Amino acid sequence: MLLRSIVRYIFHIHTALSHAWACAQIRGFRVKHRAIDNVQSRYLAVDLKYAAMLVAYRRRGQAELIAIGRTVAQGFACQPTDVSTPAESGRVTILETAVAEEISSIRSRAQSAPIADSSSGPQAALADEAAALVADLHAAFGNHHARAVHAKGVILVGTFTPADEARTLSRAELFSKPSVPVTVRFSNFTGIPDIPDNIGAANPRGMAIKFNVGDSRDFDIVCHSFNGFPVSTAEEFGHFLENIAMSGEGVPHPTPLDKYLANHPVAQRFLTTQKPPPVSYATTSYFGVNSFAFISKSEARTFVRFQFAPTAGEHYLDASVAKSMGSNYLAPEIVKRVAEGPVRFDWYAQHAAEGDRIEDPSVSWPDTRVATLLGTISLQEVVRDQLIADKALHFMPATLPPGVEAADPMLAIRNAAYPISYRQRQ
Known part of the structure; x- marks a missing residue:
């Protein structure tokens, strides 16, 4: 499969950051059509599917998603944003296509879930928020093909x-x-x-x-x-999970989760009591x-x-x-x-x-x-x-x-x- 080939291709990267950190970096630029901050100086080894999920649930138009796919692909290729050479251009195109395919697959799964019609309107937003929440859970705990x-x-x-x-x-x-x-x-x-x-x-x-x-x-x-929950809303739960994802083993203190808990006492109580x-x-x-x-x-x-x-x-x-x-x-x-x-x-x-x-x-x-x-x-x-x-x-x-x-x-x-x-x- 194409995704497996891509993953094998990027395994040779010398320095690999954690899945959670890379997902957070990709998510952090808030779907703007520009390079990820400092991506030229970093090596990213991350499951392409996670990146696609993080892109997909931003609920943007397909054209912008493809633009983001190109940026993500550049990051995975570990190359500067200039992809004018035929070899680099071809590599980015393959990765970009894989991102787009994953986006389509994820949206299809979300919309085929047994809830009300989610093709447009409030139910579309609901389906996307639900997909986002599932992706946040996988980013925090890993995707083990389990619950x-x-x-x-x-x-x-x-x-x-x-x-x-x-x-x-x-x-x-x-x-x-x-x-x-x-x-x-x-x-x-x-x-x-x-x-x-x-x-x-x-x-x-x-x-x-x-x-x-x-x-x-x-x-x-x-x-x-x-008896209680760490946050008030599903959206806040997503932010809570993001900070868990960014605070894995080896992340220096104060971690993003440390900083989050300092400003969210209810979440801190949930984790510490x-x-x-x-x-x-x-x-x-x-x-x-x-x-x-x-x-x-x-x-x-x-x-x-x-x-x-x-x-x-x-x-x-x-x-x-x-x-x-x-x-x-x-x-x-x-x-x-x-x-x-x-x-x-x-x-x-x-x-x-x-x-x-x-x-x-x-x-x-x-x-x-x-x-x-x-x-x-x-x-x-x-x-x-x-x-x-x-x-x-x-x-x-x-x-x-x-x-x-x-x-x-x-x-x-x-x-x-x-x-x-x-x-x-x-």
């Missing part, structure tokens, strides 16, 4: 039994049934499939739940083990990132956020024990645990009070808020063929049943980004 985030995980199945109180808050069908089958995927943070379980970077842990109501009326919830590694995926609480509106049969609306509390209680490892557990202890632990008995979580809806920030996931609501028990999830079995199940399973956190509505704009971006990530890892 863009929470790549390492384990899948279990069981049932959800609703509590009587749930029916007073929402007319959603899953609350009126005796029980509903569920599929739950526990996971570690980042898009690194082999991230060690026993390090801080694996936090927050993830819990994604699919309530299999039937007749294509599944209800998906995606949450994590930290995570809980220690859990004894089990079954011994930590999980919190929904976004807010929803529950609508009752009488049309009463209650704004809520979700919390899942383990009936086994919260238990974490101290540093010395965590180190001794090894890098892959969580999946075997949950397999052993569920073989001895069901793993249970109580699902609560935390109610918003006057003055609570409904549309800002970075601000957690006080623990003193009313919380209604919605029911209990009981997990009885680990899915046998994890690889096949994981490849097929995806979650859509804003595809909601009657009786539940999204109350946070971030959910629209998340719902558009998840299918893009899903298609890319097939």
Whole structure:
């Protein structure tokens, strides 16, 4: 393939900067038709696909994209911006064509995702923002042909039994049934499939739940083990990821992330106050990132956020024990645990009070808020063929049943980004 040939061609470069740094440099010139600052004096070894993604989601006209492709190609060719000689001109043309092909491919994948028509208008912007977010995740954590985030995980199945109180808050069908089958995927943070379980970077842990109501009326919830989020909006999350990408190993301090955190205390709290590694995926609480509106049969609306509390209680490892557990202890632990008995979580809806920030996931609501028990999830079995199940399973956190509505704009971006990530890892 052309891309493979190009990558092989640039491997001879003597000095290589990290993927994240190069992506940031390409992105930094904000799609102006000019050479990347100092590119003549640097050698760039970076996956061409990353560069194309960064170019593609700037939502510019094709002519300008091709112009940017030429600039990017010049950088990859490690030559000055003067490409008047036939040999250099030919080399740039080949690279430029590859960039354009990647742009077309990425846009095609984004627009074929199962969301509303994205050929023009607001949905086009939504699709591009979602593609941008997925690309930012890959820039921060690498593209491993896996989930863009929470790549390492384990899948279990069981049932959800609703509590009587749930029916007073929402007319959603899953609350009126005796029980509903569920599929739950526990996971570690980042898009690194082999991230060690026993390090801080694996936090927050993830819990994604699919309530299999039937007749294509599944209800998906995606949450994590930290009560809050580092930023307020999807756009800000992209900037947060950019700074992570630019602050990899070997970058001198203060890194771009250091500088970012100095001016963003909420993001700093998110990264520095995570809980220690859990004894089990079954011994930590999980919190929904976004807010929803529950609508009752009488049309009463209650704004809520979700919390899942383990009936086994919260238990974490101290540093010395965590180190001794090894890098892959969580999946075997949950397999052993569920073989001895069901793993249970109580699902609560935390109610918003006057003055609570409904549309800002970075601000957690006080623990003193009313919380209604919605029911209990009981997990009885680990899915046998994890690889096949994981490849097929995806979650859509804003595809909601009657009786539940999204109350946070971030959910629209998340719902558009998840299918893009899903298609890319097939």
